[in-house]
Amino acid sequence: MACRPQGVRFGAWAFVGLAALLGGLACDRPSAAAPQETPPVAVVNGEPIPASVVQRELLRLRREAGSAPVHTEAELETLRRELLDDRIDRLLLLQLAKERGIEAEPGEVERLLLRLRADYPGDTFEEFLADEGIPLSQLKAELRERVLIQRLLQREVRARVVVTDDEIQAYYDSHPEEFKVPEQVHARQIVVKTREEAEALRTELRKRHGPDFAEVARSRSIAPEAAQGGDLGWFERGVMPPPFDVCFDLPVGRVSEVVESPYGYHLFQVLERRKARVLSLDEARDRIEAKLRREKEKRAQERYVALLRETAKIEINEAVLGEIR
Incomplete structure (x- = not known):
């Protein structure tokens, strides 16, 4: 079964949908003929990231590309590093969430599981998991990790983002074309x-x-x-x-x-x-605030992860990374 899209960089991964997450797990299914695991491609604060994780992400992207031209060596190097960076960011956030004692609410993982199941009529959800070799326990573990990271980001990043009236006014004044209604x-x-x-x-x-x-x-x-x-x-x-x-x-x-x-x-x-008219500031306020909040949250999350990287012990096995194709 074709793999569904899953975010490559942190900003995209942080908001990846549930269906995409399930598709990513399908892409992570190990082959019965897979060789013995190589040394980890990276170790983050003592916790390893298997090379196979980055390898499967790369394979997924190639499947999505279909008949598109094969990446040049330089493009492949950039892509490998971006995929690895994404995994490092995710692991750093998960480690901090556990350190902070953040937990999912009772039933929260089950509710997410029900949302996933709702997209599959009848017994097709269980059939999909069986066909793709995804244990239900693995899916629940992935959903739980997602919940912990989102709770961490909400508490320590998004909740601190403020959009002021002056910022809303400045955006409205500097983008008049956006508020013209034909x-x-x-x-x-x-x-x-x-x-x-x-x-x-x-x-x-x-x-x-x-x-x-x-x-x-x-x-x-x-x-x-x-x-x-x-x-x-x-x-x-x-x-x-x-x-x-x-x-x-x-x-x-x-x-x-x-x-x-x-x-x-x-x-x-x-x-x-x-x-034809121009929306008033009051009419446009909610739209502007939402846009500015999204932009601020994205920048704040990027800064937050950058600070985590500064204090983390990250070891990358360049030889193993270079062998991923």
Whole structure:
């Protein structure tokens, strides 16, 4: 079974999804014909990192690359070191979490396991684990490690990140293009197969006491949103196919001329219109704060791990690393 993506560097790994974590375990399945383990590729505060861990990560990345060109020697060297650095970062965080006495809450690992299982109908989750040779105990251990690291980062890094009002204001003032909202319309449509049917419906709909547009859409339209009375929701120019742009020149309530497209013959009606505008600071505040917080957390986590590295005893076996291909 093809392996699923799993983060390469620390920043990506720290937020890797549960499905990706499960895919990574599948990639870690040892081969029945695997040779005896070589010396560890690194030792971190006395704890070894097996060369096979980095080897399997490299194999996973190559599988994902498919028919892409083989890495040059220089690229391979960079990739090997990045994969090893990621494992070192992870181990340092796990060691510190255990040193701090951080524990998972009762049932927390089981809840994560249930979230994973929910993506597999019936007994296919157990079948997947069996096919990939993943013991349930190993999966639970990996989930527990994930919980410990995330709890450590939340307590000692993310909880200390603060985004100030001045920073939000400065970002808003310096990125005006991000907060421009283009003109939008809320419209509905009827789509039929022939021009003759569309013209006849248009004539009826434009009568002073003609039928309700939504009811006609429900009974006659072949478009997917017919059951919703042809409601297309809000959209801006250029988001929908070109024939829909007629809505931006159509007065509210007016039924359009017949518009031909590859889908059939359309009649449009605009329900509401929003002029182009700029979001106010209050409207944009939550979005800006979330963006700045993500950026600050990422930088803070990188600094945190860098400090751990400064005080850690890390021994890398360059000869073993160089043999990983």
